Amino acid sequence: MPSTPGTPTGRRRHRVREEALTEILNTGRRLLVEEGPAAVTLRAIAREMGMTAPGLYRYYAAHRDLIQALASSLYDELATALAAARDRHPASEPGRQLGAVCRELRRWALAHPQEFGLLFAKPLTDADTAPGAAAHDPSWRFGGVVLDLMVQLWHHGNIKPPADLDPAWTVQLEEVREHLSGEPVPLEVIYVFVSCWARLYGAVAVEVFGHLDFALTDPAPLFDHTVRDILTALGEPRTAPR
Amino acid sequence: MPSTPGTPTGRRRHRVREEALTEILNTGRRLLVEEGPAAVTLRAIAREMGMTAPGLYRYYAAHRDLIQALASSLYDELATALAAARDRHPASEPGRQLGAVCRELRRWALAHPQEFGLLFAKPLTDADTAPGAAAHDPSWRFGGVVLDLMVQLWHHGNIKPPADLDPAWTVQLEEVREHLSGEPVPLEVIYVFVSCWARLYGAVAVEVFGHLDFALTDPAPLFDHTVRDILTALGEPRTAPR
DNA sequence: AGAGATTGCTAACACCGTTAACTTTCGGGA
DNA sequence: TCCCGAAAGTTAACGGTGTTAGCAATCTCT
Structure with missing residues (x-):
């Protein structure tokens, strides 16, 4: 369980991971703009992206880190x-x-x-x-x-x-x-x-x-x-x- | 269920209510100072005061109102x-x-x-x-x-x-x-x-x-x-x- | 083809705001 | 004095949150 989760070796894996990271940030920002900072929640982001909240932990070790990246x-x-x-x-x-x-x-x-x-x-x-x-x-x-x-x-x-x-x-x-x-x-x-x-x-x-x-x-x-x-x-x- | 809960008629009742109101604010402020704004929570305030969270609704109609009063x-x-x-x-x-x-x-x-x-x-x-x-x-x-x-x-x-x-x-x-x-x-x-x-x-x-x-x-x-x-x-x- | 890493899932825990329904306590008027 | 209504506080419950553990699937590289 790395603090900065998985670093893929493959080229393709790296690319789709980058895309997921930016989609997470984009979704978080949209929630921030449309419903305020309290709405930027792991579950809401995951919901908007069609996945579940624990899945986001493959990209950010905690909610705080996601906000910081944003x-x-x-x-x-x-x-x-x-x-x-x-x-x-x-x-x-x-x-x-x-x-x-x-x-x-x-x-x-x-x-x-x-x-x-x-x-x-x-x-x-x-x-x-x-x-x-x-x-x-x-x-x-x-x-x-x-x-x-x-x-x-x-x-x-x-x-x-x-x-x-x-x-x-x-x-x-x-x-x-x-x-x-x-x-x-x-x-x-x-x-x-x-x-x-x-x-x-x-x-x-x-x-x-x-x-x-x-x-x-x-x-x-x-x-x-x-x-x-x-x-x-x-x-x-x-x-x-x- | 009044938006601004009960206004007591009695003199003594009025006094203890004032004391409770200030104790709520004091507790909320202590939590704010010691653990940050995210810790100023209805349940935490009630816990510190030796009561339960719904009891606070006799004093503030919602969490937002409490923060606003603070x-x-x-x-x-x-x-x-x-x-x-x-x-x-x-x-x-x-x-x-x-x-x-x-x-x-x-x-x-x-x-x-x-x-x-x-x-x-x-x-x-x-x-x-x-x-x-x-x-x-x-x-x-x-x-x-x-x-x-x-x-x-x-x-x-x-x-x-x-x-x-x-x-x-x-x-x-x-x-x-x-x-x-x-x-x-x-x-x-x-x-x-x-x-x-x-x-x-x-x-x-x-x-x-x-x-x-x-x-x-x-x-x-x-x-x-x-x-x-x-x-x-x-x-x-x-x-x-x- | 198989091994290992990576990704995503479900289940569960503790905490949060909020509501409903109930019990207890207390003050003031008959 | 007694009693009734208002006020204060309780428990139970709902949906939401971050977070963890454990498991299944998928992809990459050898």
Whole structure:
């Protein structure tokens, strides 16, 4: 009974297994979208696929692993969407690229609120995947698109970092820098990156979770203002909204 | 079988019922904190209280209602904590008061991550409490503390609102203004309020849900910077961090 | 062709929300 | 004082959930 069930040897077996895995995830996602997170259940997925629940244990060791795999695939889809938005603008204009990526993040999240909710609110619900610092791979694929663009923006623009950088951060920020394709980005600049990242992610989350409904029917202009602020903080003078 | 079960006539009966209601909520909260949201179950609460699950239906018509009551009580506790932080500074300095309230919000959320997660991530999970615009009472008790302070800050300071206010917002913002004790706050200023509120709430959520763990062990300085930005946007020149 | 891995099944267990029907307890009016 | 009705709590039961054990079938490779 392997924790990651059977790894087939044959070529054909491998292919049909891949198809089953993606069908499981697709079915789970459909249930998530149509009936909410509580409906993403082993028995429901199996029912929709015309099989029984214990059969799914040949693909995922537990319900938690299935949800985690679903979240991981959603991170991938989001990262792909962000990269596509980035590539709709020339690489010579990283400011426009980052603006487009920010708006694409909001668009994707609002178009797929259940999926975004799963990604954003998952770590707290679990509270078990917090041993070291290597478990954040799936979320990095998605955040990396934004951070890499910030690095490009740092090359082109002129960021004015704050001089008062808490020395206790250096160790952590060094670790972030290693993920940045070995670019020699100053730690103060990485601090600005993290600050902008937090502001972007928070703005999207607050809106998706409906915490602005009490005041605004269409918070798009507010978000555009936030994006302008972020680009300004990253030293991009030309604030291109569209 | 009333939707809101029995309303006792006697004085003593009323008292013991109140005690039972609070004990249910306390037990539910303990389970939430100790074993996560999935453990807040009718049977578990009844077990901890030495009774059986159907007995709880004398107090809450369904599991959803119990969770909703728990969230409501948490909103109250948070609002009380924010008000206490506000009152630790003189009313003549609303800037210091708002700064203290912002930091208290972060402190409370980090000290009670499961509770904050229930409040922040609940509306999306439900997706049923969205008929009109009167269901946001519990969250308003908590956000009202912040918004009222922003009004005070507007009286004392000098907010520079942006001139380009989307006309489509006026209707919504008018509705917000009615909640503000009838203060004649300009709509542009209310827009600034909402903007600052979104930034504050988002900054706390991003940190509580662990989306800054990849970079920072102690995001407190980052949050302080955010609070300074917010106070500046609200026209408070003296940025008092402590 | 046969051995071994892989896949899916049924049966079963404990837990969950919820309902129905019953018993007990308690407060207030005759 | 007594009694009646409301309130509180019980047991039994239904369908749903994750999960495990054990078994049958199927496919792949030698």
